Amino acid sequence: MDMSRRTVIAGAAAAGITAATIGSAHATRGRTPVKSLFGKLADGTKVYSWSLANGGTRMKVLSYGGVVQSLEIPDRRGHYANVSLGFDNIEDYVASSPYFGALIGRYGNRIGKGQFTLDGKAYQVNVNDGANSLHGGAKGFDKRVWDVEPFTKGSDVGLHLYYTSVDGEMGYPGTLKVKVTYTLTKYGDWRIDYAATTDKATVVNLTSHVYWNLAGEGSGTIENHELKIDASRYTPVDSGLIPTGELAPVAGTPFDFRRSKRIGEDLREAHQQLLYGKGIDHNWVLDKGISPRPEWIATLKDPSSGRTLRMASTEPGLQFYSGNFLDGTLVGTGGKVYRQGDALCLETQHFPDSPNKPSFPSTVLRPGQTYRSTTVHSFSR
Numbered sequence: 001m002d003m004s005r006r007t008v009i010a011g012a013a014a015a016g017i018t019a020a021t022i023g024s025a026h027a028t029r030g031r032t033p034v035k036s037l038f039g040k041l042a043d044g045t046k047v048y049s050w051s052l053a054n055g056g057t058r059m060k061v062l063s064y065g066g067v068v069q070s071l072e073i074p075d076r077r078g079h080y081a082n083v084s085l086g087f088d089n090i091e092d093y094v095a096s097s098p099y100f101g102a103l104i105g106r107y108g109n110r111i112g113k114g115q116f117t118l119d120g121k122a123y124q125v126n127v128n129d130g131a132n133s134l135h136g137g138a139k140g141f142d143k144r145v146w147d148v149e150p151f152t153k154g155s156d157v158g159l160h161l162y163y164t165s166v167d168g169e170m171g172y173p174g175t176l177k178v179k180v181t182y183t184l185t186k187y188g189d190w191r192i193d194y195a196a197t198t199d200k201a202t203v204v205n206l207t208s209h210v211y212w213n214l215a216g217e218g219s220g221t222i223e224n225h226e227l228k229i230d231a232s233r234y235t236p237v238d239s240g241l242i243p244t245g246e247l248a249p250v251a252g253t254p255f256d257f258r259r260s261k262r263i264g265e266d267l268r269e270a271h272q273q274l275l276y277g278k279g280i281d282h283n284w285v286l287d288k289g290i291s292p293r294p295e296w297i298a299t300l301k302d303p304s305s306g307r308t309l310r311m312a313s314t315e316p317g318l319q320f321y322s323g324n325f326l327d328g329t330l331v332g333t334g335g336k337v338y339r340q341g342d343a344l345c346l347e348t349q350h351f352p353d354s355p356n357k358p359s360f361p362s363t364v365l366r367p368g369q370t371y372r373s374t375t376v377h378s379f380s381r
C-alpha cells in the first residue's frame, strides 16, 4: 500500500541490521506467534501475552482487552522504540488503564446519557463518564478476556481474537459475537479487521485505543509530531463531549489538519471546543466517507526520529484525542511517568452518539447482518 515500505527494509540493511533481527518478511514467513504468561486476574484467570513480528514491526498483544501492550518500529537509523503507551504488569491494566492499546466495544466513544431508542424500544446502557456512556460502559471489551488463536497465512502472521458479549451486557441488547483479527504483513503493516453478528437489533461501534508516541513511549510530548487528517469537517461537541449534531467546517479553526501540521501549533488557542475537550478530543468527518475498502485517512510523523504512521480505514470518522487526561499519575512500560500530551490516539469509528443522531451514518446491526470494519496502520521512516 505504501512505496515507503521498501525504504524500511532497505534502510535496515544499510544500517547493518540483519533480516533476522528486524523480522523481515523472509525471516518471519510462516513463524507462529509466541505465547507467554503475562499475569493473572484477581479471580485466577491467566492473561497471556502474544509476541508477533513481521516486516520490521514487532508487537505484543494481551488476551486481556486485546491490548497492544507494545509495538516496536525502527527509526531512520534502524533503532527500535516501543511507540505505544502501556504497562509492564496486568495489575495496572486492571486498576488504572485509560484504555491503553485496548479493543473498544460495544460502542466506541460516547452515547449521550447512555440512552437510545431502537425499533421503538428505549435502552439504558451503563453510564461511566459523567452523565454519559463511554467506550461501552464500566466493563467494556477493553476489560474482558478474549480467546486468542494465532495464525500464519502466506507471508502474514497474526491473531484472531474472539469475544461473545451476552444479551444485556452493559445494557446493550442482543448476544454479540465479535471476531477481531490483527495481521502483521510482510511490509510491517498492522491491519485490524473487525467482524460482529447479533441475534437482536443492537448498536455497534468497535475501535482500537492505541496511544501513539512515535519518538517512543515515555519520551515526552507529542506536540512536535506532525499530523494530517483528510477531513474538511468535524463534529463539534457540548461540554460533556456529546456532538451537537452539526458537521462544522475545519477551515479557519484549530481543527484544520488538511495540510500536515505540528500538533502543538494551535493546541493553546482559546477556542471553545478546545476548552470543552481540555485539548483535542474530537471526531473528524473523513472526506472519503464509509468505504468498502480501507482508504488513506491520516498521516502522523515524528520529525525527530523519522517514524511515520499512515492510516487507512473503511470507517467514516476518526477520533483524535491529544492525551489530555494523562496527568502524571501512571508509570508506563519503561518506568517513565506519562504526563498530559505524552501520546495521542487516532480512533477509527462511526461518529459519537450516532444512536441519537439520525443524520449520522447508522451504527445499528440487525440479525442476519455482519458488522465489518477494517483499519490499516502502515509504518515507514
Ligand code: GLA
Residues within 6 Å of the ligand: 098, 099, 109, 134, 241, 281, 319, 321, 325, 345
Ligand atoms: C477517548 C475519549 C476521551 C478519553 C479517552 C481515554 O479518546 O474520547 O475523552 O476518555 O478516550 O481517557
